[in-house]
Amino acid sequence: MQAIFDSIITQLDASQGDVRRLFHGRGRCFPGYEQLVIDLLPPVVIVRLFAAHSQELIMQLDQFFQQLDGPSKPEAFVVQHRYRRENCVDVRWNHGTVDLERPLPVAELGLKYNVKPLKNQNSGLFLDMREGRRWVRHNSQGKNVLNLFAYTCAFSVAAVAGGAHNVVNLDMSRGALSTGRDNHRLNQLPTDRVKFLGHDLFRSWGRLKREGPYELVIIDPPSFQRGSFVASDDYRKVLRRLPELTTEGGQVLLCLNSPELGSDFLLQLMEDCCPTFVYCERITHPDDFPDRDPEQALKVLLFKKAV
Numbered sequence: 001m002q003a004i005f006d007s008i009i010t011q012l013d014a015s016q017g018d019v020r021r022l023f024h025g026r027g028r029c030f031p032g033y034e035q036l037v038i039d040l041l042p043p044v045v046i047v048r049l050f051a052a053h054s055q056e057l058i059m060q061l062d063q064f065f066q067q068l069d070g071p072s073k074p075e076a077f078v079v080q081h082r083y084r085r086e087n088c089v090d091v092r093w094n095h096g097t098v099d100l101e102r103p104l105p106v107a108e109l110g111l112k113y114n115v116k117p118l119k120n121q122n123s124g125l126f127l128d129m130r131e132g133r134r135w136v137r138h139n140s141q142g143k144n145v146l147n148l149f150a151y152t153c154a155f156s157v158a159a160v161a162g163g164a165h166n167v168v169n170l171d172m173s174r175g176a177l178s179t180g181r182d183n184h185r186l187n188q189l190p191t192d193r194v195k196f197l198g199h200d201l202f203r204s205w206g207r208l209k210r211e212g213p214y215e216l217v218i219i220d221p222p223s224f225q226r227g228s229f230v231a232s233d234d235y236r237k238v239l240r241r242l243p244e245l246t247t248e249g250g251q252v253l254l255c256l257n258s259p260e261l262g263s264d265f266l267l268q269l270m271e272d273c274c275p276t277f278v279y280c281e282r283i284t285h286p287d288d289f290p291d292r293d294p295e296q297a298l299k300v301l302l303f304k305k306a307v
Contacts, residue, residue, distance in 0.1 A: 001060055003030050008038065008064070011288050012072045015040055019106045020288050021127050026050070027291035039127060041106050043075040043096055044117045050082050062092055076100060078117060089118050105186055109134055111157055112186045114179055124152050124179060128289045129220070132255065132300045135283050136218065137162035139251070143215035146208065146245065148201060148238065149229070153180025155218050156194060157187055166193045168211050172228060174198035205241055213247045223258035231258055239273040252277065252303045262295035270303055277303040
């Protein structure tokens with residue numbers, strides 16, 4: 001348990017009020033705790049269990065957070081049992097005024113995003129993509145940006161905040177895109193040059209081409225979503241379209257969060273489908289997501305189209 005407490009204290013000190021992972025057992029750096037993660041969505045702490053754990057562990061975590069003092073002390077403590085088939089969320093305590101049934105605005109790198117703390121999966125913001133969003137904000141000035149698999153449009157928020165000229169967001173979930181609009185409004189960002197397309201990507205190439213070409217394309221698909229996208233089969237179909245969508249010198253950010261598929265998978269696909277694109281770098285992985293094998297963690301690779 002001491003390893004868990006040490007991680008929590010370190011990450012609380014680093015959070016400075018931002019969302020952050022306080023403990024990341026899924027990276028297999030903490031033997032015996034591989035099925036435990038703890039997230040800070042200020043002022044809410046969420047313990048996510050991917051397998052059954054002892055009540056003693058939960059009680060110790062409960063007491064630890066109750067005893068915190070100062071600005072780091074959370075107002076609510078939630079436990080999610082992700083290993084159960086039913087949606088099982090246990091609100092152990094809520095001392096503050098936060099309404100856990102409503103979207104909760106949280107901060108990251110000076111921007112705000114709405115999250116749903118009681119949602120058992122995909123609360124609205126993938127915390128391990130922080131450095132990707134940081135990169136996009138710093139590299140979007142004046143660009144026409146295409147954000148594929150946009151989800152709640154966090155990349156779009158970062159791009160517009162970074163001075164993007166236009167952003168096109170595409171996702172099959174209109175509900176997620178609605179949250180994306182709210183995220184732009186939450187940051188008082190203009191949306192007159194932002195589009196939210198609730199379309200099937202594989203039936204929308206013509207529309208996307210008309211909106212382009214793009215100086216920056218962000219591709220952040222699910223690794224496996226039955227009936228929608230399977231990375232091992234479908235990523236290639238997307239990359240084949242990149243040459244006609246991008247400008248000369250255009251940049252592409254490829255993202256993949258699959259333990260089974262490493263960087264070599266993306267590098268080989270780009271070599272096969274887009275030989276005119278040059279690999280530039282892998283975006284830094286956030287330090288609150290330590291992983292024994294980086295190839296099983298989130299991969300974010302940057303490519304540039306040759307001039």
